[in-house]
Amino acid sequence: MTQQNNDEKDEFDLRNFLPFLLNQAAEESSLEFQRVYKNRYGMLRTEWRVLFHLGNYGELTAKEIGLRAKIHKTKVSRAVRKLEQRRYLKRTRDENDRRVERLTLTTSGQSVYRELRGIARDYDAKLAAHFTTGEAALLRMMLRRLAGME
Amino acid sequence: MTQQNNDEKDEFDLRNFLPFLLNQAAEESSLEFQRVYKNRYGMLRTEWRVLFHLGNYGELTAKEIGLRAKIHKTKVSRAVRKLEQRRYLKRTRDENDRRVERLTLTTSGQSVYRELRGIARDYDAKLAAHFTTGEAALLRMMLRRLAGME
DNA sequence: GGATAATAGTTGATTTTGTAACTAACAAGG
DNA sequence: CCTTGTTAGTTACAAAATCAACTATTATCC
Numbered sequence: 514m515t516q517q518n519n520d521e522k523d524e525f526d527l528r529n530f531l532p533f534l535l536n537q538a539a540e541e542s543s544l545e546f547q548r549v550y551k552n553r554y555g556m557l558r559t560e561w562r563v564l565f566h567l568g569n570y571g572e573l574t575a576k577e578i579g580l581r582a583k584i585h586k587t588k589v590s591r592a593v594r595k596l597e598q599r600r601y602l603k604r605t606r607d608e609n610d611r612r613v614e615r616l617t618l619t620t621s622g623q624s625v626y627r628e629l630r631g632i633a634r635d636y637d638a639k640l641a642a643h644f645t646t647g648e649a650a651l652l653r654m655m656l657r658r659l660a661g662m663e
Numbered sequence: 664m665t666q667q668n669n670d671e672k673d674e675f676d677l678r679n680f681l682p683f684l685l686n687q688a689a690e691e692s693s694l695e696f697q698r699v700y701k702n703r704y705g706m707l708r709t710e711w712r713v714l715f716h717l718g719n720y721g722e723l724t725a726k727e728i729g730l731r732a733k734i735h736k737t738k739v740s741r742a743v744r745k746l747e748q749r750r751y752l753k754r755t756r757d758e759n760d761r762r763v764e765r766l767t768l769t770t771s772g773q774s775v776y777r778e779l780r781g782i783a784r785d786y787d788a789k790l791a792a793h794f795t796t797g798e799a800a801l802l803r804m805m806l807r808r809l810a811g812m813e
Numbered sequence: 814g815g816a817t818a819a820t821a822g823t824t825g826a827t828t829t830t831g832t833a834a835c836t837a838a839c840a841a842g843g
Numbered sequence: 844c845c846t847t848g849t850t851a852g853t854t855a856c857a858a859a860a861t862c863a864a865c866t867a868t869t870a871t872c873c
Binding site for chain 2: 524525527529530532533535538540542543565569570583630633634637651653655656657
């Protein structure tokens with residue numbers, strides 16, 4: 514109503530501020546998927562991400578996952594431990610550089626990944642259905658650019 | 664390289680999965696603004712949001728802020744207390760319904776809001792400069808739709 | 814070679830968040 | 844009125860995120 518402090522010719526509206534909008538959209542559009550990996554698979558956000566990175570790209574190190582997904586190394590470390598405990602992934606020391614651990618999904622990790630990937634695919638299609646095919650493609654491109662994933 | 668598990672005709676790529684993309688873009692595109700409100704004003708994410716809601720829309724209750732910004736009431740409660748302690752906002756009991764608190768920015772809260780709003784405006788322009796004017800407008804529209812802010 | 818710095822990953826202490834239970838005030842129906 | 848239910852907001856305790864310090868290993872360079 515009162516629209517206080519918008520004295521300066523209404524040049525700013527929170528509802529158009531990209532960091533805010535992006536966050537609201539991200540939050541809202543991950544709710545439904547979150548219920549699946551959380552309630553049905555007992556996973557945390559970082560955990561499904563690590564799982565998906567390994568499922569999607571194959572063998573990676575913790576560091577590589579952190580770089581690609583912009584996840585801090587302590588979070589990656591803890592997610593990897595959880596996934597290892599559930600026997601979804603296994604670590605192997607790199608013999609050329611013994612600081613490094615190469616991570617890969619176990620058979621059971623792969624099967625969980627495939628299940629979740631199917632759900633993700635459907636859910637993504639449902640979200641994209643808000644738009645025309647062209648709009649959705651443009652949206653993904655714009656998001657990749659904003660995310661610095663060019 | 665190996666692209667494991669993409670056996671199923673490459674119908675899925677994490678880099679195109681909207682919930683992931685949205686989150687990456689949201690994360691990346693709020694880093695710079697975060698440094699400002701965090702390091703320079705000692706605020707948390709929920710705190711600048713509450714501040715901006717009051718600055719942008721005027722007097723609101725905690726509940727209204729929670730609804731508009733999809734922030735859980737306990738988070739709003741704590742952010743309000745912090746902002747009150749810093750004398751950025753004041754609460755007044757609604758005399759018609761004494762459960763309700765009407766929140767408004769103090770003079771000093773308004774001045775912090777205006778400073779941050781200026782920074783936000785510039786930053787938003789910088790982000791939008793990745794795109795044409797039309798693309799940026801479309802992006803905002805699509806994000807509002809995904810966020811259920813129609 | 815040996816000191817120094819850098820890197821991969823982990824651990825511990827502190828903050829922040831999330832979940833549930835709580836208080837206080839109001840509403841509705843008997 | 845008075846029990847029962849609902850709502851606004853807070854608080855307590857558990858879960859998770861953050862930040863700094865740590866170990867172990869490799870790289871640099873004098």
